[in-house]
Amino acid sequence: MKSTSTTMKEMAKQLGVSVSTVSRALQNHPRIGSRTRERVHALAESLHYFVNNRAINFKNKRSYNIGIVLPYLTEQFFSLALSGIEESVSAKGYRVLVMQSKDDYQRESDAITSLMKHGVDGILVSMASETYNKKHFHHANFPIPLVFFDRVIKHTPYSIVYANMKDAAFQVMEYVILKGYKKIALLNGPNSLQATEDRLKGYLEALDQYQLPTNLEYITNINLTKEDTRLKVQYLLELPSPPEVILTFHDYIALDAMQVCKEKGLKINQDIFFASFSNLSFCDYLDTPPIVTVEQFPFRMGQQAASILLNAIESPDTYQPQEIVIPCKLITRG
Amino acid sequence: MKSTSTTMKEMAKQLGVSVSTVSRALQNHPRIGSRTRERVHALAESLHYFVNNRAINFKNKRSYNIGIVLPYLTEQFFSLALSGIEESVSAKGYRVLVMQSKDDYQRESDAITSLMKHGVDGILVSMASETYNKKHFHHANFPIPLVFFDRVIKHTPYSIVYANMKDAAFQVMEYVILKGYKKIALLNGPNSLQATEDRLKGYLEALDQYQLPTNLEYITNINLTKEDTRLKVQYLLELPSPPEVILTFHDYIALDAMQVCKEKGLKINQDIFFASFSNLSFCDYLDTPPIVTVEQFPFRMGQQAASILLNAIESPDTYQPQEIVIPCKLITRG
DNA sequence: CTGTTAGCGCATTCAG
DNA sequence: CTGAATGCGCTAACAG
Numbered sequence A, B: 001m002k003s004t005s006t007t008m009k010e011m012a013k014q015l016g017v018s019v020s021t022v023s024r025a026l027q028n029h030p031r032i033g034s035r036t037r038e039r040v041h042a043l044a045e046s047l048h049y050f051v052n053n054r055a056i057n058f059k060n061k062r063s064y065n066i067g068i069v070l071p072y073l074t075e076q077f078f079s080l081a082l083s084g085i086e087e088s089v090s091a092k093g094y095r096v097l098v099m100q101s102k103d104d105y106q107r108e109s110d111a112i113t114s115l116m117k118h119g120v121d122g123i124l125v126s127m128a129s130e131t132y133n134k135k136h137f138h139h140a141n142f143p144i145p146l147v148f149f150d151r152v153i154k155h156t157p158y159s160i161v162y163a164n165m166k167d168a169a170f171q172v173m174e175y176v177i178l179k180g181y182k183k184i185a186l187l188n189g190p191n192s193l194q195a196t197e198d199r200l201k202g203y204l205e206a207l208d209q210y211q212l213p214t215n216l217e218y219i220t221n222i223n224l225t226k227e228d229t230r231l232k233v234q235y236l237l238e239l240p241s242p243p244e245v246i247l248t249f250h251d252y253i254a255l256d257a258m259q260v261c262k263e264k265g266l267k268i269n270q271d272i273f274f275a276s277f278s279n280l281s282f283c284d285y286l287d288t289p290p291i292v293t294v295e296q297f298p299f300r301m302g303q304q305a306a307s308i309l310l311n312a313i314e315s316p317d318t319y320q321p322q323e324i325v326i327p328c329k330l331i332t333r334g
Numbered sequence C: 001c002t003g004t005t006a007g008c009g010c011a012t013t014c015a016g
Numbered sequence D: 001c002t003g004a005a006t007g008c009g010c011t012a013a014c015a016g
Helices: A008-015 A019-026 A034-046 A053-059 A076-091 A105-118 A165-178 A194-209 A226-237 A251-263 A281-285 A298-314 B008-015 B019-026 B034-046 B053-059 B076-091 B105-118 B165-178 B194-209 B226-237 B251-263 B281-285 B298-314
Strands: A065-070 A095-100 A122-125 A146-149 A159-163 A184-188 A219-221 A245-248 A273-275 A292-295 A323-326 A329-332 B065-070 B095-100 B122-125 B146-149 B159-163 B184-188 B219-221 B245-248 B273-275 B292-295 B323-326 B329-332
Touching: A008 A019, A008 A034, A019 A034, A053 B053, A053 B105, A065 A076, A065 A105, A076 A095, A076 A298, A076 B076, A076 B095, A095 A105, A095 B076, A095 B105, A105 A122, A105 B053, A105 B095, A122 A298, A146 A298, A159 A165, A159 A298, A165 A184, A165 A194, A165 A245, A165 A273, A165 A292, A165 A329, A184 A194, A184 A226, A194 A219, A219 A226, A226 A251, A245 A251, A251 A273, A251 B281, A281 B251, A281 B281, A298 A323, B008 B019, B008 B034, B019 B034, B065 B076, B065 B105, B076 B095, B076 B298, B095 B105, B105 B122, B122 B298, B146 B298, B159 B165, B159 B298, B165 B184, B165 B194, B165 B245, B165 B273, B165 B292, B165 B329, B184 B194, B184 B226, B194 B219, B219 B226, B226 B251, B245 B251, B251 B273, B298 B323
Parallel strands: A065 A095, A065 A122, A122 A146, A146 A159, A159 A323, A184 A219, A184 A245, A245 A273, B065 B095, B065 B122, B122 B146, B146 B159, B159 B323, B184 B219, B184 B245, B245 B273
Antiparallel strands: A095 B095, A292 A329, B292 B329
């Protein structure tokens, strides 16, 4: 008894009128007899009729669905961004289709294809860290608009929204250097990410500007897994001259790195210090948080990206891909 | 130049064949000339043709979209559950449409309506705390299957998946009582939630079983906002005989409650203790975490709920609403 | 092996 | 004021 939903057709039949009459009655079209309108409405009510928006959208080649592809829903940064996106688009009558790439190229590519075939009106992407090949985006842009946020590709025909991480990295370093530390390691992300490059640039620029030596042993990359973090922190701690401060890719990494240090008997914010990015809310509850971090405003970033995408969807003729750089805010603790 | 995507119709015209031939060629139908098939595939390739799945789904009255309505994407519990849902359904070719109710009745009701009209294949809901009226769910069940998770309504025709919070509350209390504490307050959630009632039952049962007096002053409800938490914690601390332990609705609340205590000069896990629910990952990084909490397995809960829903969608004839109670696991610290 | 027809649910011409 | 016809993109039953 797969009770299928009521259609206009059935109602038309029951009332002995045409489908177009039912359609007009339902949308309170001016040129409809009030008598007929009443009858249609009454029947619709009793049959619990509700429109099949998919039919309408299908006809209009619109879905009012926005696709989102991001690495992990469980990372606070992304769930905040998603929340901003959802808030923005739902206010304009759109819905959000989320897919996780889990930092995997194939999953990301499949997700994009799936969204395209399904006919979303636009796509928002924060790239997987393992995405070196960017082909899967290129066939996606037409005819569906695509906007990158946070993990973006620069110099492409797409709009991008991201935080100025080079500047942020510089500021963080500046803060640490002015605190008097000289041996500062960088636990950076994977090289496939623009954000990794930007952090490195800011890091190097700060060392340069404050005339500190660049020690290549202090610069290391991780693939964002816990295991790799552990490995690289151990490596740093076992250097002949271990760092005083570790600048980590973001707060999650800092937390795991801290664990490793604690296991080695080091006291955080005493024997070793951390600087970081992201300003995740739970750091406020820590007794030994990173001494400095960066607020990247993921919620706002999501809203911005969504707003650009909606604009691209609703005014395709005047739309020009744009690049929005969100300034970061330094958060210092002691 | 709103470049609309290529259709089979166009390709058929270009090749001088019928649309059905193109359709068959594309899906490698057995009864098609290999010559024709090649030509069609070649053209499809060069035109970057991809199927419009919406047309197919529309025809088949399926969307392969699952709607999710939950309070907040930013709460770790829900993002974990969503992650489990996304993982389960995407493995079976479904996509996930998320909407946040923000614990608001109207938003929740609108979300459900929007999803229904849009024609999702099924809906997963974790109820808004302000949802007292349950009407909006009832018209939703036909013809779309609906499954509640975590914040469920018992005794309804819907499937429900939830953690056994009464049992969990009892176990937490038992642990606290056996530690020797007698003055235990309950900072419970809003009464609209089943989980609130369950926690209260477990709390009372434990007091009863261990023959401790029930002090009504120790039992208080909050609406899950930071402000209300602050208010109620202050109330508890100002009682003539303040509690030694506060059992909070979940870890987020515990964190905020701890802040209030710290501001009053109390030392956590010394002057006052906390017990809680949820076992959020960041608590592992705290120096003074709740002494006991409950792992509710939100990821698995999401998976379970998704699997029941998919089953309801794919085998509607044999589907029977079911009630899955996920056992919790006590996490003790110190 | 291939073309013709019908239809999914609806809005929208165009005719009365 | 209302009905008939058309089409959105595609598949499938029915004919050849």
